[in-house]
Amino acid sequence: MVILLSISIPCSICIFIYFYRQRKKTSNHQHLTLVLVILCFMDMIINFPFGMIYNRYRKVIPATPSFCLWWNWWVYSFITAFIWVTAWGSIDRHLLVFHNTLMSTQRRRFVFHTLPMVFCLLPCFAHSQPTITLYDFVMNTIIPLAIITIANVALIVRVLWQKRNQRGDWQRKWKLTTYLISIAILFMITWYPKAINNIIYMYTSSPVSLSLQSKYFLFLPAILEMILPIVSLYFLSDFKKIVFRFRQNTIIPQNLNHQTPAAKRP
Template identity: 25%
Template sequence: MIQNKLLQEPDFLIPYPIRFWVYLFSLIPSLACSIFVLYHLLIDKVLHNALNNHVIIVLLLNNLVYQLIDIPLSLSFYHLGNVWPASPILCLFWMFIDETLFSLSLILVGGASIQRHILIFHKQWLSTNKKRIFIHYLPIGVLCFYCIVFHFITILFPPCQNRFNYNMSVCGYPLCYYDIRPMLVWDIAINKMLPTLTIVVFSIALLVRVLLQRRRIHQHIQWRKHKKMTIQLLAI
């Protein structure tokens, strides 16, 4: 299979024991930070009600699930050297979690890149509860629903037969639907390339719009004030 072949060689570049300890030492502070930030965003009503924090909350929940499920499965594999228990059900579950959460993070950040323009330049679009439901809440829900349903169908009920390799991480990642060209093109183009392109284009556009608006209202543009945002956008 296409993806399986791509993963076979790089899988052994870094010894499993080293990967295990790197993952473990990274997981502990990462998990603590996720819980800490998520706790304050959910407890503090001001932060919780701020529209710009809603996507961040969903992303944190998404990452928390990844840290609690996907990373421990990887730790088990790197510790034992194989998938345990060697079960097709575990492999399907692992692939579903891994692929869904990765795609969901990418798609949500892409959606957030668009919503930032609305929150900054078109606040009147969110002036009523009805507008907020259709323009803010509904898109987030639709993106999450689409991502979960797409991977639920393609991974758990694919129109082909997956072949698992219990001696490789994520059971060799045997996504057999990658051998079906229309599904492969859709997954790469819509779930991977489109969100990435959206993030880049709309982030750069946001920076340009902010700078142009400041010039338009005759305010002096100070590089220090925009340096942090510029670095963040260029780092995407």
């Protein structure tokens, strides 16, 4: 975690600089990148230090009921917001790529693009109740994971179908889908083992399943959060030029009309 955080946090800051300097030119398909990186950055600087302290000393610091209640609220609210924003982003990418007329006016962009994403950012977990554990797992893990998987598979199929039939500007559409497909693959690698193992434990109460969950699978989503800003940075166009102000040196040819005197013969 220390190694990944030392890379991911500077990458996140560079992404914020990029979007600040591009604030007047940011396109709709880049909003998902910005929101996801903000969420990951907030969790890395707020939640991860307490988790690292717990893993180091094997106790919660500070060990008070109010802090534990706040920590649980933050963790579960963040997880719900993070996974549902990605799920909606997977649907939203279909609208941006194949139905961009829905974003033709400011009102339509608010209704079909901004409002659903804001709604996904407003979960609230006051505290855990055993009677709603199954509902919480299905509603906030299984359903959004299924949406992410199905929506991105459908996105790939639609773009490749247009490529096969040489219809539309499929190359531009493929470029718009590659970032989201990369994030979806990371979600499948990090979230599916945890979700499947959780289902196994719910129906078998296997101690092996519990051990795998607590020692390994529980930390996979945290790896996703730390890798996501690094991956996001790769997909930002003209990143070096905008953030670091790199400019390509241009060689200006001399004036062709300027004639140098001919050399005298010896």
